[in-house]
Amino acid sequence: MSTLVIAEHDNNGLKVSTLNAVAAAQVMGGEIDILVAGANCGAVATAAAAVPGIGKVLVADNVVYEHQLAENVSLLIAEVAAGYDNILAPATANCKNFLPRVAALLDVAQISDITSVESADTFQRPIYAGNVIATVQSTDAKKVITVRTTAFDGAPAEGGSAVIESLDVVHDAGISSFIGEEVVVSERPELTAASVVISGGRGMQNGENFKLLDGIADKLGAAIGASRAAVDAGFVPNDMQVGQTGKIVAPDLYVAVGISGAIQHLAGMKDSKVIVAINKDEDAPIFQVADYGLVADLFDALPELEAQL
């Protein structure tokens, strides 16, 4: 059996989510190669080659893949896929964008967001916002899969020395182009990679009050997230959203502030190691999953917490 893992990267570095997908591929067993599609992405290929247990790193380094536009990258992956039994990618926004296109080009199903590998063709995945876990079996000869990164501990990043092979395949579908990007530059760690996350919900009352989380986040080296309710209310941008339709996180410590604990939020954070909830409503469902619950007004508790850390 052979598996191709699609690298998540920004042309400068390999994202750790790739290592989670590699870990899932290792559970499946067999040979594992990594595909890096980008432009001037040599550093990414070098990093991918250092992952232990990888046979080959295939690099498609061309300007048409620079922004990994789904229309172009999917044609590339579908072609390279011919030599593999499984195509795996981390379930990041980027891979979720192009991988279903690959599946359709190959005329196979995609199995989204797997949380466990039961056997070579059987997987578990959360459905209904994580209310239910489904065990599904694929009948396709070639399997296209996205991996929920928080469900698999990342494979080691160093120690390997895979062969780097460059691909001269250039696919430009000519139907889409990249215009621009507004990426939030932050001193803080990325939400999905942070070991501590502190999130605010509707109880924060407005966007301005999210500043109350800043000092605590600074002291804990935490990323700041939000519930969908806080995003819907316009307090903060959607890229901060933790939940089934936002980002899935599983840090060592998750602090939920003014978050009631709607199922769709819980689905995005309940695999965190330690959960702290601060809410003035003692009946809030968030307390049912919290290791430490503090029933308090967040406007009193937050400054106090900052002072005591």
Added chain:
Amino acid sequence: MKVLVAVKRVVDYNVKVRAKADGTDVDLNNVKMSINPFCEIAVEEAVRLKEAGTATEVIAVSVGDKSCQEQIRTALALGADRGIQVETESKVEPLVVAKLLKAVVDKEQPQLVILGKQSIDGDNNQTGQMLGALANMGQGTFASEVAVEGDKVNVIREIDGGLQTVSLKLPAIVTTDLRLNEPRYASLPNIMKAKKKQLDVYTPADLDVAVTSHITQKKVEAPAERKAGITVKDVEELVDKLKNEAKIIS
């Protein structure tokens, strides 16, 4: 220009879904069904394009058994002009839905197809992208802003860490994210009017698409429960527990 909007009938987002005791499937007996929230955003966006004079006709399409006509009527009440139901009793996988939608696209030749980014039942997040591949159209997934300009559409997309803008040649696919718009409520007169709007029904055979299955659902079960912890009396105790019991901070 014509806009095609896909809508799906799903369990209402307020319902807490449970697995059946025998683990064969989720229990959908007597639960409230609604239009998938992301599809509702898609309908709203299409109707706004029509109100802005960009779209000339909005067609709502759904794949499912007869009951999904209810969600098509909802879309019509929100402002879609006519509906199409692709009638099937089978549980259809995203690849098949994409193939059926591709056949409808071939028939109707819309310039823009708007879908929800995912449905809140299967949480697959695939159909729009698959349709893009099958119809060889560009895709603006997870859209938070859509602007049609001449023969192109510019889409601002929600990506990890921020926003990305892409320009797509029309015809193109858009899948909606939460912040694209806030859907309106259907007014009673519009609900009445919707009942009289045209709704065509096709079978997969009419569209020359085979309803195949690539995935077997073996079992569904409740997720592992996380046990509730303790309530601390104040911030001081919280910090103490985190330091000395959980040993998570120093």
